[in-house]
Amino acid sequence: MSPQHGTRSSAHGGGRPRRPARTAPRPEREPAAVRSEELRADCSACFGLCCVALPFARSADFAEDKPAGRPCGHLRDDFGCGIHARLRDEGYQGCTVFDCFGAGQKVSQVTFGGADWRRDPGSVPAMFAVFPVMRQLHELLAYTAEALGLPAARPVHRELGRALARIEELTRGTAESVVALDVNALRGEVNPLLLRASELTRARVPGRRKDHRGADLMGARLSGADLRGASLRGALLIGADLTGADLREADLIGADLRGADLSGADLTGALFLTRAQVSAARGDAATTLPPSLGRPAHWAREGSAGGVVDA
Known part of the structure; x- marks a missing residue:
């Protein structure tokens, strides 16, 4: 007997209506990946x-x-x-x-x-x-x-x-x-x-998160600043002093870091930070970067004031 025939008989009193069979929930498809x-x-x-x-x-x-x-x-x-x-x-x-x-x-x-x-x-x-x-x-x-x-x-x-x-x-x-x-x-x-x-x-970062999206922070003195989880999307940070700043989980997409001093700064888990941004900035051996980003070679030769530091 076909399923359609059996269902029609039940609807006319020919027995207890059938319930749709329970099926296991479909597993979510894994999102696409790019190497x-x-x-x-x-x-x-x-x-x-x-x-x-x-x-x-x-x-x-x-x-x-x-x-x-x-x-x-x-x-x-x-x-x-x-x-x-x-x-x-x-x-x-x-x-x-x-x-x-x-x-x-x-x-x-x-x-x-x-x-x-x-x-x-x-x-x-x-x-x-x-x-x-x-x-x-x-x-x-x-x-x-x-x-x-x-x-x-x-x-x-x-x-x-x-x-x-x-x-x-x-x-x-x-x-x-x-x-x-x-x-x-x-x-x-x-x-x-x-x-x-x-x-x-x-949102998982504890405390209040600063919003500097699109801000003009050119040359700003932000040494030791608590910028953890901050939004710095598109911020102008050319020549900014970010020495020792806490930039963990900060969103840096599109931020202009040319000449910014990242010496001793912590960028662990920084979001959307690119090699180009890091290379355009200055840093030292104490700068903490996401594992996916290499340390620019010139950082070993240039100090925060343009001098020579120990490699």
């Missing part, structure tokens, strides 16, 4: 795109002008940097704080299938146009992946997983589809999830 190495620059798998596609102007960060699309004079035939070990000494500090979040190898090896711009000059306009867009996508991927790793953010993990999968799919599109993307609109969709993940995580 951490995919979001870390691998210059050996890139065609030196940041040294060619991007422009830079002569300044304290760059020793000379270079228009977009022209190779840097220090780019070698193997796409390596001829002065990599001396970049800061040669006046290219800007190069040492740049991070493509793995976009370089994605464009080189996935979007263009390993065909470099020297061997295929016809790919130059498209490849150089894709790279800056891909970098933004990979940065957004990195933030989303980090949010997915926050246990307290579990209420939004499913949405974050969907967002991660969608962004990752977009990064694997054609050069034309990537260039045509409205990254600002995409960021506007994902940012509320990142903010919610941050709020859920920082």
Whole structure:
């Protein structure tokens, strides 16, 4: 007897109505994941795109002008940097704080299938146009992946997983589809999830949490400040004195830390802190960073006042 027939008989008094069989609750699907190495620059798998596609102007960060699309004079035939070990000494500090979040190898090896711009000059306009867009996508991927790793953010993990999968799919599109993307609109969709993940995580921090979102704290004297669990999203912290500050679980997404002094500061569990931000700041052996971030080499040579410290 089919289930439909049996149910119809019961409805007409042909026995006790059947109850739907109980089924075990469906386990939650694990959110999508992106390997951490995919979001870390691998210059050996890139065609030196940041040294060619991007422009830079002569300044304290760059020793000379270079228009977009022209190779840097220090780019070698193997796409390596001829002065990599001396970049800061040669006046290219800007190069040492740049991070493509793995976009370089994605464009080189996935979007263009390993065909470099020297061997295929016809790919130059498209490849150089894709790279800056891909970098933004990979940065957004990195933030989303980090949010997915926050246990307290579990209420939004499913949405974050969907967002991660969608962004990752977009990064694997054609050069034309990537260039045509409205990254600002995409960021506007994902940012509320990142903010919610941050709020859920920082809510576990005891005490009152300071809100300095978007604040102008350029050159501020914040030595020893209690900024644990604070929101410093988009804050301007250029040249700020953060020596010995407690920045545990602080949200630093988009914060400008150029020249900020992090000597002795504790950034354990800091949210959305990037290698570029850390490299643009100053610190010392007493600065505590999240395990995923390496200590910049120049920190061992520069003291908080620009002098030499023990490595």
